[in-house]
Amino acid sequence: DGGITQSPKYLFRKEGQNVTLSCEQNLNHDAMYWYRQDPGQGLRLIYYSQIVNDFQKGDIAEGYSVSREKKESFPLTVTSAQKNPTAFYLCASSIDHVLNTEAFFGQGTRLTVV
Amino acid sequence: KQEVTQIPAALSVPEGENLVLNCSFTDSAIYNLQWFRQDPGKGLTSLLLIQSSQREQTSGRLNASLDKSSGRSTLYIAASQPGDSATYLCAVNTGANSKLTFGKGITLSVRP
Numbered sequence: 001d002g003g004i005t006q007s008p009k010y011l012f013r014k015e016g017q018n019v020t021l022s023c024e025q026n027l028n029h030d031a032m033y034w035y036r037q038d039p040g041q042g043l044r045l046i047y048y049s050q051i052v053n054d055f056q057k058g059d060i061a062e063g064y065s066v067s068r069e070k071k072e073s074f075p076l077t078v079t080s081a082q083k084n085p086t087a088f089y090l091c092a093s094s095i096d097h098v099l100n101t102e103a104f105f106g107q108g109t110r111l112t113v114v
Numbered sequence: 115k116q117e118v119t120q121i122p123a124a125l126s127v128p129e130g131e132n133l134v135l136n137c138s139f140t141d142s143a144i145y146n147l148q149w150f151r152q153d154p155g156k157g158l159t160s161l162l163l164i165q166s167s168q169r170e171q172t173s174g175r176l177n178a179s180l181d182k183s184s185g186r187s188t189l190y191i192a193a194s195q196p197g198d199s200a201t202y203l204c205a206v207n208t209g210a211n212s213k214l215t216f217g218k219g220i221t222l223s224v225r226p
Binding site: 004006031033035040041042043044045048058090092094097098101102103104105106107108110 | 145
C-alpha cells in the first residue's frame with residue numbers, strides 16, 4: 001500500500017522533554033511538509049523539504065526541528081522551546097514542489113503535554 | 115499575505131440535497147487550489163485539485179470550480195449522503211515553495 005505513515009498516533013510529552021514524530025512515505029515523492037492543526041484554526045506550515053538533505057522553515061518553525069537524511073523520511077522534533085506544543089500534527093508530501101504539487105497527507109499525530 | 119476564508123463554519127442538510135461549499139482567497143495569483151476532506155481525528159484526504167489554468171474539476175458526485183479573478187472556489191456535492199459528513203477544507207498554493215494556505219474548514223452534517 002502506497003502512502004504516508006505517521007507514528008505514533010498519540011504522543012504525550014512532559015514539560016521540558018523533546019519528542020520526535022515520525023513521517024515515512026513510500027510514494028517516491030521529493031517534497032515533504034509538516035503542518036500543525038489547532039481547533040478553530042487552519043493548518044499552519046512548520047517546515048518543508050523540497051529534496052533530500054534540504055529543508056526550510058515555514059510560518060511557525062520556532063521550537064521545532066527537522067531532518068531529511070532519506071527521501072522517504074522527514075521526522076519532526078518538538079523541542080522544549082516550543083511553548084504550546086499540544087496540537088494535531090500532519091505530515092504531507094507531493095511529487096515535487098514545482099509542477100506536481102498535489103499534497104497527500106498522513107493520518108496525523110496528536111501530541112499532548114502532560 | 116494570502117488569506118483563505120470558508121463560510122459558514124458549519125452546515126447541516128437533509129440527505130439527498132445538492133449543496134455548495136464556498137471558499138474565497140485574497141490574492142488571485144495562485145498556482146492551484148485543492149479541496150480536502152477531514153474526518154474527526156483523522157488526516158486530510160485530497161478530493162480535487164484545480165490548476166490555475168482550469169475552471170473546474172469533477173470526481174464522481176463532486177465538482178469544484180475556480181474563478182481566480184474573483185478569488186473564489188466552490189465545491190458542489192450532488193445528492194448528499196450521511197457518509198459525506200466531515201470537515202471540508204480548501205487550500206491555495208501560491209507557488210512559493212508549494213506552501214499551502216488553508217481555510218478553517220466547513221463542518222458538514224448530512225442528516226438521514
